[in-house]
Amino acid sequence: MSDISSGKASDQIEFPEPTLISVNNVVLEVFEAGRQNSGKPIILCHGFPEHAFSWRYQIPVLVAAGYHVIVPNQRGYGNSSCPTEITEYDIKHLTADLVALLDHYGYRDATFVGHDWGANVVWNLALLYPERVNKIINLALPYQERGEQPWIEFMETLFGEDFYFVHFNKQIGIADAIMNENIHRFLHNIFRKDIPPAPPAPGMLMINLARAVEPIGKPLMEDSELSVFVSAFELSGFTGAINWYRNLDRNWHLMANIKPIIHQPTLMIYGEQDTIPKSENLKNIVPNLDIVSLDCGHWIQQEKPEKTNRSVLKWLAQQNA
Template identity: 35%
Template sequence: MIEITHRHVQSTSGLRMHIAEAGSGPLVLLLHGFPECWYSWRHQLVALAEAGYHAVAPDQRGYARTGGPARVEDCTILHLVGDVVGLIDALGEDRAVVAGHDWGAPVAWATAQLRPDRVRGVIGLSVPHRRRSSRPPVAALREQLGDGFYMVYFQQPDVPEAELDRDRAATFRRLLYAASGDAPGLVPIVPEGGGFLDVCPEPEELPGWLTEDDIAAFVREYEPSGFTGPLNWYRNLDRNWELTAAWHRAPITPPALFIAGDRDLVAAAPGARESVASMSDVVPDLRGTVWLPGCGHWTQQERPDEVNRAMIDFIGSL
């Protein structure tokens, strides 16, 4: 029986990172999203190890057992890509397959774009690669979707983390349910005078893929660091736009795969389907797009068997 083990490694980026790992062989890095951690890849770590790979899921900068710098400006996309490249170095490898879900997907895409020499293949889950916009994103989001759009709401200092940290078990239970394919459909617009969790209903019962033990695991993993670090990623949206000007419209050249649920709120966002359909224009070696019927946002947790199969088939083709 393959076990998931844990340790801390010193990334050459300077960050001491907690990793969960299993197996041996070619390296596959699994980058989590918000509000998650290594635990969201629990099903893939074992499956990839059984398929002959060294699967590694770090807690990324600001998250869970890794934690990290408190300053907002220390969580830019360049820091996050540096952490990934530094982790590849720390694990003694030249290259890796890099997979990312939710916020981890932009980090995976950016790693493949900025350092294609270190990436054997890239897998994005839920969030497609999007061309760099022509204007700073926060103002565009505010204009298009209003001050209540969750990414705009998260720009406020202190307020979002006070809400999300108040009762972490309720936060994870409500958010993981609300954005899943089992819920009616999450519209992430915070009501005036309200909070983000106001749009995340309390489930009458948990969906089959999510247990009380899973929720307790996320609560336990967030105990060291809380929500400030994760929220700081959103507070760098405009800074990331400024820092990536040199890569405006630069292609992503490594082989790529995209996986998403057809009930994912990201897929329902304005322009998302068009972004997926046109992604091969900037990801020329996109080898497939996998849509999972009835699946919501938590792709690899909601549909582990299908995700495992798609990932292993893609990696085996490289």
């Protein structure tokens, strides 16, 4: 196996073979390693527009540290089910998938790690099923406090109708089609690092990325790695993944009566160059909180794998001491 923990890209990276597992009325494509460490589960949850492969640098390191590592392609991604109804991607379905995955393996609880949208699912999982989550490690996206307005209305007021969250909801199918026609270009253009700061360009971000001839910044990964993501979205298309966004207002209503206090020990990892702002109030919502900031952009665990791994292992060791 190549030296994955160092973060060096290599065609020789060994990635687990997938298993298709039926849970919660869908089939999830799950990549599993370290079954010999049964009893210490850790579940890694990807974001948008990603894949379980996003965690390739973390899997062998966590196995070596004694964990049973379980990495699903969540619904809408890869070879996992892509339901046609938009509402089947709401937060109740996404969190119930993870609970059903725990049940499948016979685990009462697990440590959950989430990046981007995966982090959002993990935050809500801890609120809806607190007894199933023993520790949290979230990257890039802090808990998003529920305001007085539904999310899309709030975002349209703040950012305008071209903001991609709003566009996904108000012009259903438009972005999906353009992204599906330009899968390689879109993924090649979005998975970048060392992006110079600049004001947002006019238009809809995801459509711009699907059409841009010259990407900015540096490529995040080798072509051989990017091809894993490209092949996955050639199979699934982007509609299932985008449908997660189309449930934001539904989620706002579904979570209305849930008190937003997360008691589990939590590590929040930020990228200093990420455009997602840090939360000023996270400690009020997550009282048992540690924070790490790394000098990188949004794709933290792929951009700085060695530093991510070191931060995660150090924190887990402290928690388990």
